[in-house]
Amino acid sequence: MDIGQDxxxxxxxxxxxxxxxxxxxxxxxxxxxxxxxxPGGDRYKELKAHALKGKKxxxxxxxxxxxxxxxxxxxxELLLADNPARFQFYxxxxxxxxxxxxxxxxxxxxxxIAETYVTMRNAGAAIFRDAKxxxxxPEGGEAQSYTVDSPAFYSSREIKEYGLEFxxxxxxxxxxxxxxxxxxxVVYNTGxxxxxxxYKSEIRTKALMKTIILRxxxxxxxxxxxxxxxxxxxxxxxxxxxxxTGGAKxxxxxxxxxxxxxxxxxxxxxGEVILKLLCNPLKIAELNRLLSGSLYERDPGWxxxxxxxxxxxxxxxxxxxxxxxxxxxxxxxxxxxxxxGTVICFDYQADVLRRYCCGNAxxxxxxxxxxEGRFFP
Numbered sequence: 001m002d003i004g005q006d007x008x009x010x011x012x013x014x015x016x017x018x019x020x021x022x023x024x025x026x027x028x029x030x031x032x033x034x035x036x037x038x039p040g041g042d043r044y045k046e047l048k049a050h051a052l053k054g055k056k057x058x059x060x061x062x063x064x065x066x067x068x069x070x071x072x073x074x075x076x077e078l079l080l081a082d083n084p085a086r087f088q089f090y091x092x093x094x095x096x097x098x099x100x101x102x103x104x105x106x107x108x109x110x111x112x113i114a115e116t117y118v119t120m121r122n123a124g125a126a127i128f129r130d131a132k133x134x135x136x137x138p139e140g141g142e143a144q145s146y147t148v149d150s151p152a153f154y155s156s157r158e159i160k161e162y163g164l165e166f167x168x169x170x171x172x173x174x175x176x177x178x179x180x181x182x183x184x185x186v187v188y189n190t191g192x193x194x195x196x197x198x199y200k201s202e203i204r205t206k207a208l209m210k211t212i213i214l215r216x217x218x219x220x221x222x223x224x225x226x227x228x229x230x231x232x233x234x235x236x237x238x239x240x241x242x243x244x245t246g247g248a249k250x251x252x253x254x255x256x257x258x259x260x261x262x263x264x265x266x267x268x269x270x271g272e273v274i275l276k277l278l279c280n281p282l283k284i285a286e287l288n289r290l291l292s293g294s295l296y297e298r299d300p301g302w303x304x305x306x307x308x309x310x311x312x313x314x315x316x317x318x319x320x321x322x323x324x325x326x327x328x329x330x331x332x333x334x335x336x337x338x339x340x341g342t343v344i345c346f347d348y349q350a351d352v353l354r355r356y357c358c359g360n361a362x363x364x365x366x367x368x369x370x371x372e373g374r375f376f377p
Contacts, residue, residue, distance in 0.1 A: 022139035027114035029068035038372035064104040085130040112189040114186040123275035125151035136162045151279040185229035192233040228259030235352045304333040314339040334360040
């Protein structure tokens with residue numbers, strides 16, 4: 001192949017077409033449904049994808065009712081030549097991203113990670129290896145110190161570079177880790193159904209993540225900095241997660257106390273807005289200050305979970321981040337204590353929370369569109 005000649009057909013780096021190639025490259029296979037989540041008009045993006053197929057840089061693979069975009073061999077060579085620092089990890093060797101498999105379970109795994117990449121990127125997190133600290137490098141050494149100045153997402157395969165400890169974990173469902181200024185989120189993507197869940201595997205994953213951040217990010221993180229974040233297709237999935245008992249064999253997801261804080265966001269624009277908020281402690285503090293304006297200070301010693309107290313002496317929970325364990329504890333305490341309380345959430349979260357919570361809870365909602373216009377214009 002004449003690389004010099006073929007390079008002329010590779011789109012410019014700042015174009016929508018190149019961005020699409022990047023996502024396919026690091027994903028192995030990008031679900032065609034994710035195109036609509038990328039910036040730009042839907043028709044425009046469809047035309048760009050069609051043009052890339054016409055140039056034989058990508059092709060559509062359809063099997064088992066799953067449709068996704070894959071790179072051609074020519075595209076892999078061109079991207080490697082154009083930016084080896086970004087693509088060598090993904091486009092060399094016998095890897096899932098360089099040589100995607102055909103089994104439905106493996107393809108579903110690739111699709112889940114690809115969805116996560118889109119959510120992370122749309123929320124402003126770095127996803128490319130040359131754009132984030134090499135925290136999980138096996139050559140980093142325990143004494144080397146890193147600093148995470150802005151949100152960065154690392155896939156499960158990147159994390160496994162750290163050493164055999166992660167490679168040997170069997171049954172862990174994490175798709176990666178999101179590092180922010182003050183928190184390390186162990187990330188899961190459950191789609192629209194309950195995922196398999198092995199408590200011992202997940203608790204070991206959490207323990208290893210604590211070990212790494214305390215060694216390599218010791219000046220930035222504390223042990224409690226490791227928290228859980230689960231992504232899903234819609235808010236109905238959140239209801240399934242909070243009400244799950246693990247199934248007949250107890251091998252599906254259940255809130256088992258592994259993470260004190262375990263957040264749920266959707267793989268859509270609403271979820272991306274909340275993820276931006278989770279990545280920005282200053283914005284969280286500002287929102288909490290506004291919500292607390294007409295309320296009394298929280299009671300940290302009360303048996304009922306609370307973020308503030310209303311004029312009637314009843315607890316108020318700020319549930320906009322959809323921290324599932326806190327919501328469960330708040331609802332259970334209202335029932336056991338026979339108390340009334342208020343839940344404050346985003347408007348698109350309210351229907352599921354009303355269905356989940358007992359009749360003692362009342363709701364106040366935040367308009368997501370107005371919130372975004374003010375906090376993330």
